[in-house]
Amino acid sequence: MIKLAVIGTNWITDQFIEASLKTGEYELTAIYSRSLESAEQFGQKYSSPALFNDLTTLAESPLVDVVYIASPNSLHGPQAIQMMQAGKHVIVEKPMAASFALATEMFDVAQQNNVLLFEAFMSPHLPNFKCLKEELSGIGKIRKALITYCQYSSRYPKYLAGENPNTFNPEFANGSIMDIGFYCLSSAIELFGEPNTVKAHAQLLDSGVDGSGSVILGYQGFEVVLQHSKMSDSYLPSEIQGEEGALLVEMISTAKKLTKFTRGSDIGVDLSVKQDANPMYYEALEFAHQFNNKMSNESCTQRSLIVAKLLEEIRHQTGVKFPSDKTCSNK
Structure with missing residues (x-):
């Protein structure tokens, strides 16, 4: 079983946990929130996962194989990098990063630490x-x-x-x-x-x-x-x-x-075919396949990088600027 931790205590995290457990490939072992009270409240519906309010402790925990990150967009990159540098595999909600440079760095860190980085784009x-x-x-x-x-x-x-x-x-x-x-x-x-x-x-x-x-x-x-x-x-x-x-x-x-x-x-x-009621079921299954085979999908990686580059170009053309545009990550 894949030992799963989650960062973020919102509805989309609930939906992913439900999907991952339904595959039969995962067990929820840890929940992170800035507040232990929030983590405890969120985790009441699940079977006694460990609770964390410190990212470093979570990253170093032997209870965790994979971390699903559903925090605000600006935190995706820094949190994913911290987890991967500690040897954890990462599923990060879309968009995976606030900039192309940060997305590139994230995949570099994944390769350097021999872990999987998977953007949770379900479609x-x-x-x-x-x-x-x-x-x-x-x-x-x-x-x-x-x-x-x-x-x-x-x-x-x-x-x-x-x-x-x-x-x-x-x-x-x-x-x-x-x-x-x-x-x-x-x-x-x-x-x-x-x-x-x-x-x-x-x-x-x-x-x-x-x-x-x-x-x-x-x-x-x-x-x-x-x-x-x-x-x-x-x-x-x-x-x-x-x-x-x-x-x-x-x-x-x-x-x-x-x-x-x-x-x-x-x-x-x-031409429609039957689909599971939880659309995240299939991305959870795909990541489990990659995890079990210890091999990332190169086409998914390339798509994520192209999209990150185009998102930045679109923002440039439309005048949308983020504070994080000036930096790549907290090293």
Whole structure:
């Protein structure tokens, strides 16, 4: 069994723990929070994990093989590096780092310490997303794509009321492109690889982060438009258009439904397959596979690095700056 520790006591941590335990490959052995009281409260639903409020003690604990990091974005890199330097494998929530330089350093540290570093981007491991990727060759030459994820944030009213939630705070390396926009960008890279050109536009909030935006990725013979927002909802599916047909995906992050249209017909064929109710199940299974085989997936590593580079370029074009841009990590 993989001895799992978690950093972060929020709903996404709960969802990952549930997914990992469901695989039968993990046991939850440790919970970290800055407050032992919070760690204890969070851990009550689980079977007696050890509680930590000191990262160094956690990193040195023999109770832990792998650390899942779901802290604020700005802490992902420094915490992952500290864990890996102590010999722990790391699953880090997306986005893995606040900058390309930090993402590169993280993979260097993983290699130097002979540990796995895995970005918890769940989409490509989902059965319906895998079907989408396989079906691309069946719609002819790709000519256009729209990948969209727009969802009114539950924290946005707090921001409008004058509060400063992490979701819209540059101190925590946040904003729309770093959150739900990540799914659009990473999905595009997973499907089509690194683009030739990038053009980005965003609506900036007074806090300095983007509340919404759009990106055009240029490829040979086609373009991919990314649409993301935390200030409004969208009910449109993502769509990939080829000369012989089109593929539609409901909710790109979880690939809820996949439909194929053939040119000349207005009747779509449902290609969806059954998926687990917890979409994180498949990424937990993928990491367990890598852990058990003591081998990382190079394509996942390269995708993570490309995405980190493009996130930085998009922020540069749209004027989103983070305090951490001036440093790589705390060494």
